[in-house]
Each structure stands twice: as C-alpha cells, then as structure tokens.
Amino acid sequence: MRSYDDLVDHVARAIAAPTAVVVAQSMGTYVALQLALRYPHLVTHLVLVAATGGIDVGVHGAKDWRQEYASAFLHAQDWALASVPDLSDRLSDITLPVLLIWPTHDTLSPLPVAQALASKIPFASLVTFPSNDHWLVHRFSDESASAIRSFVLRGIGRRAIRRPPTKTEQILLRQCRHVFSANQLLLWQCETPCQAANLGAVTNPITRLS
Numbered sequence: 001m002r003s004y005d006d007l008v009d010h011v012a013r014a015i016a017a018p019t020a021v022v023v024a025q026s027m028g029t030y031v032a033l034q035l036a037l038r039y040p041h042l043v044t045h046l047v048l049v050a051a052t053g054g055i056d057v058g059v060h061g062a063k064d065w066r067q068e069y070a071s072a073f074l075h076a077q078d079w080a081l082a083s084v085p086d087l088s089d090r091l092s093d094i095t096l097p098v099l100l101i102w103p104t105h106d107t108l109s110p111l112p113v114a115q116a117l118a119s120k121i122p123f124a125s126l127v128t129f130p131s132n133d134h135w136l137v138h139r140f141s142d143e144s145a146s147a148i149r150s151f152v153l154r155g156i157g158r159r160a161i162r163r164p165p166t167k168t169e170q171i172l173l174r175q176c177r178h179v180f181s182a183n184q185l186l187l188w189q190c191e192t193p194c195q196a197a198n199l200g201a202v203t204n205p206i207t208r209l210s
Contacts, residue, residue, distance in 0.1 A: 012042060015042045025049035026053070029051035029054050030084045045098075045099070048099070048101070055088055056086045056088065100114045101127050101136075101137070102114040103136040109134065
C-alpha cells in the first residue's frame with residue numbers, strides 16, 4: 001500500500017458483490033468518494049463523516065491535521081500524510097444516495113465543507129450534531145447509528161423504518177458504535193442488493209482505515 005488510491009483499489013477488490021454500504025470518516029472519505037467514482041457498480045450507499053479529504057477543506061477554513069497526526073503516530077506511513085486530489089469537479093457524477101454526518105463546530109472539517117459536498121452531490125442529505133469534536137460519533141454513536149439505519153432503509157419504504165429493528169439491524173447498530181470508536185473507514189457487504197437496502201445480511205467490516 002503506497003497511497004490512498006492504492007487503498008481504493010484494495011477496498012474494491014475486497015467487495016465480492018455490488019452491495020456495499022460504505023461508511024467513512026475524516027480522510028477515509030476520500031477513499032469512499034473515489035470508490036463511488038471509480039467503482040460505482042460496487043456501492044449502494046455512502047455515509048461520509050467529517051471529511052478531511054476529497055474536497056479542498058482549506059478554502060472552508062479547516063485546520064490542517066497532518067502535523068498533529070505525525071506527532072501522535074510516529075510510525076505512520078508517509079502516504080497517510082500525503083495530500084489527495086480535490087474531487088469537487090467530479091462529485092456531480094456520484095448518483096447513489098449519500099448521507100453526510102457532521103459536527104457543527106469542527107476545526108478540521110467545518111460545516112461549510114459538508115454544505116459544499118451537499119451542493120455538489122446530487123442525492124446528498126446532511127445530518128448535524130452540536131459538537132466541536134471531529135470524532136463526534138464517539139459522543140453521538142447511538143444517534144449516528146440510527147441516522148445511518150434510517151438512511152439505508154429509506155429506499156425500501158416508510159413501513160420498514162417504523163417497524164422494530166431486526167436482530168441483524170441490531171448488530172449493525174452495535175457495529176456502528178464499535179467502528180466509530182476505532183477507525184475512519186468501514187465497509188459492510190451484504191449478499192444481495194435487496195439485503196443491502198434492508199440490512200438483512202450485514203457481515204463484519206471488510207476493511208478499515210485507522
């Protein structure tokens with residue numbers, strides 16, 4: 001693995017069928033966006049949380065995270081600190097549903113970053129939480145998991161959202177809390193496109209970027 005783009009290809013190879021719900025945070029959002037652009041047949045839904053990659057966050061007042069990250073993770077690969085391309089001009093090509101989950105006062109990914117993404121991605125929706133924590137899903141894990149569940153179920157009708165969660169959906173909620181506490185990118189894979197929508201066959205995460 002020598003670049004974020006290598007990681008995109010690695011994730012694509014890990015998907016055995018075109019039924020992946022991809023949840024990505026921070027720099028993982030670049031990987032998720034590139035996955036949707038380069039391998040659109042593999043992904044059904046994207047969830048982007050407090051993005052620091054894939055769009056020029058600096059023009060929206062974001063603080064650069066790299067120096068602090070390098071000090072905290074002395075053995076991090078050089079490519080993890082590399083800049084990535086601005087995909088703004090290509091975001092309109094993403095036609096799958098995208099959920100944006102954002103803290104309202106994050107210095108690494110200010111709210112205007114989310115608003116810019118929402119304006120460029122055709123089928124994007126935004127959920128915000130009152131927080132200045134870049135890792136807001138630590139604090140709002142239940143709420144974030146619920147938002148993701150509703151977002152994925154939205155495509156199969158209001159009836160599904162009203163019913164109690166199945167055992168598999170409860171697993172999803174637990175996975176959301178676990179993953180958000182540990183890493184930046186999660187990929188779920190389901191057995192069929194229908195099951196990707198109703199979360200009827202969620203498996204363990206295939207890959208994660210931390």
